[in-house]
Amino acid sequence: MFRHRLIIPAIFLNALFTSACRIDMHVQPRYNPEAATAFFGDGRSARPTIDDTVARGQLHVDEARYTGKQNGKDIDFFPIQITRGDLERGQDRFKIYCSPCHGLLGDGRGMIVLRGLRQPPSYHDPRLVNAPVGHFFDVMTNGYGAMYSYASRIAVDDRWRIAAYIRALQLSQNAPPQLAQQIAPQNHNNAGAPAGGTQ
Amino acid sequence: MPQIFRPSSNTIARVTIVAVILLLVSTLGLAYIMDRGPWITSVRFAPEQPVPFSHKHHVKDDGIDCRYCHTSVENSSFAGLPPTEICMTCHSQIWNNASVTQPIRDSWASGKSIEWVRVHKLPDFVYFNHSIHINKGIGCSACHGQVDEMPLMYKVNTLNMNWCLNCHRDPAKFIRPKSEVFNVDYVYPANQAELGAKLVKEYHVQSLTDCVTCHR
Numbered sequence: 001m002f003r004h005r006l007i008i009p010a011i012f013l014n015a016l017f018t019s020a021c022r023i024d025m026h027v028q029p030r031y032n033p034e035a036a037t038a039f040f041g042d043g044r045s046a047r048p049t050i051d052d053t054v055a056r057g058q059l060h061v062d063e064a065r066y067t068g069k070q071n072g073k074d075i076d077f078f079p080i081q082i083t084r085g086d087l088e089r090g091q092d093r094f095k096i097y098c099s100p101c102h103g104l105l106g107d108g109r110g111m112i113v114l115r116g117l118r119q120p121p122s123y124h125d126p127r128l129v130n131a132p133v134g135h136f137f138d139v140m141t142n143g144y145g146a147m148y149s150y151a152s153r154i155a156v157d158d159r160w161r162i163a164a165y166i167r168a169l170q171l172s173q174n175a176p177p178q179l180a181q182q183i184a185p186q187n188h189n190n191a192g193a194p195a196g197g198t199q
Numbered sequence: 200m201p202q203i204f205r206p207s208s209n210t211i212a213r214v215t216i217v218a219v220i221l222l223l224v225s226t227l228g229l230a231y232i233m234d235r236g237p238w239i240t241s242v243r244f245a246p247e248q249p250v251p252f253s254h255k256h257h258v259k260d261d262g263i264d265c266r267y268c269h270t271s272v273e274n275s276s277f278a279g280l281p282p283t284e285i286c287m288t289c290h291s292q293i294w295n296n297a298s299v300t301q302p303i304r305d306s307w308a309s310g311k312s313i314e315w316v317r318v319h320k321l322p323d324f325v326y327f328n329h330s331i332h333i334n335k336g337i338g339c340s341a342c343h344g345q346v347d348e349m350p351l352m353y354k355v356n357t358l359n360m361n362w363c364l365n366c367h368r369d370p371a372k373f374i375r376p377k378s379e380v381f382n383v384d385y386v387y388p389a390n391q392a393e394l395g396a397k398l399v400k401e402y403h404v405q406s407l408t409d410c411v412t413c414h415r
Contacts, residue, residue: 005215009222028323033277036314044312096264111261116293148288153270 064134066156068141074134080157082164090165093158097150106169118146123166124173136163240359245351246316249302252352258383259347265339265381276328280315283307318352319343326415335402336374337366340383347383363413370404371395377402 031037031045040047049055060066065079080086095104103110106123113119121128128135140159143149154162171179233239257263266272271279283306291307294300306313321327333339340346344355356362366373374395379385388394398404 005219009219012223012226025324026322030323032323034280036312042311043314096266100261100263100267111263112289112293115261117289118292146292148284148291152282152284153267 060156065160068134068137070134074132074138076132076134078133078160078164080160082161086161087164087168089158090161090163091168093154094162094165094169097154098162101147105173106166107173120145120147123170129170129174133163133167136166235357235359240354240357241318242354242357245349245353246318248316248351249313251299251350253350254346254352255348255350265383272329273333274330276326276330278329283313318354319358321358325413327413333380334377335404336377336380336398337370338375338380338382338385340385341366341373341375345383364408367408367412368406370406371399374398374402374404 037045100112101110108120108122268281269278286303
């Protein structure tokens with residue numbers, strides 16, 4: 001009697017405490033992205049590329065497109081075709097990566113500047129309005145003053161699209177009166193859409 | 200010869216039967232509750248991090264987009280944990296004397312990675328890809344909750360399989376317009392059933408519930 005009374009709970013508890021103790025499939029012998037490892041001295045499983053390695057798709061021979069310069073001078077043309085879609089993509093990327101400091105208008109009064117970061121110059125300064133477009137690409141790629149490089153965060157062609165959007169912002173803030181007159185009546189007819197703006 | 204069982208044996212037998220059943224049920228119940236509860240799933244548990252990084256401050260107060268730091272979320276399975284360089288973009292100038300940001304400067308000076316504690320972990324037998332969810336109208340907050348309300352990062356969902364399937368069986372319940380994917384305060388509209396069905400069609404979203412969808 002005594003023996004039988006304990007045997008069922010004993011089997012049950014045994015099953016409960018010994019099940020799910022193998023986690024081979026949970027933790028497989030591979031590294032997840034950015035996982036730590038004891039194998040390399042710096043503890044990183046994600047390895048930096050060895051010097052002078054050229055990965056597939058990273059052979060950057062088009063100097064103008066990848067550096068924004070030709071013969072050491074900033075280029076003043078877009079090395080990729082800029083369509084309306086590219087401009088919209090540029091606006092989207094600008095809002096993510098640039099607007100925190102440069103502001104949505106590009107006037108250099110973004111939220112992070114209000115928090116104490118050094119104020120960047122306004123895109124609407126004559127110096128930057130007249131700067132060749134390659135200059136903006138170069139600043140995004142290599143940083144400038146207090147600004148860090150964004151090369152690792154923004155893809156090459158997206159940097160050109162942002163540069164194109166900066167041109168659009170400059171136009172929006174310094175529009176010649178004739179242009180404003182051209183656009184304004186159209187927009188008023190467009191079901192009350194507001195004239196101007198950066199959209 | 201006396202009886203082997205005295206009359207009280209009846210009671211002992213009954214009590215034993217009831218006790219064994221109760222023990223079985225309560226042990227199973229307890230195991231179930233523990234398995235689904237925060238003790239196992241870590242839901243709402245914010246682990247200590249090397250730097251007390253606040254999504255609430257950076258997202259809500261500063262209005263920084265998710266993608267400013269999680270740069271690969273649109274193109275990769277992995278959302279991307281920001282390298283120290285991204286922290287230093289601002290923190291070389293702001294809060295650059297504070298003791299809480301000291302590990303960032305140490306990492307920048309030494310080149311050693313900051314060892315963040317991972318909050319959203321999946322077992323290795325689960326294949327998950329951020330980019331396909333992001334590009335098909337599943338918002339960040341659909342899984343990660345309102346991170347703009349989290350001073351320290353924690354999970355709001357179990358990431359259990361039944362939770363995944365809840366959406367995979369009927370994506371229309373959780374899909375949102377692509378323009379709202381990175382809006383962490385997004386509220387599903389009253390006509391979600393109607394809008395969801397429309398978006399599922401428009402974005403060609405399939406209800407994928409084959410085992411091999413996630414276990415490959």
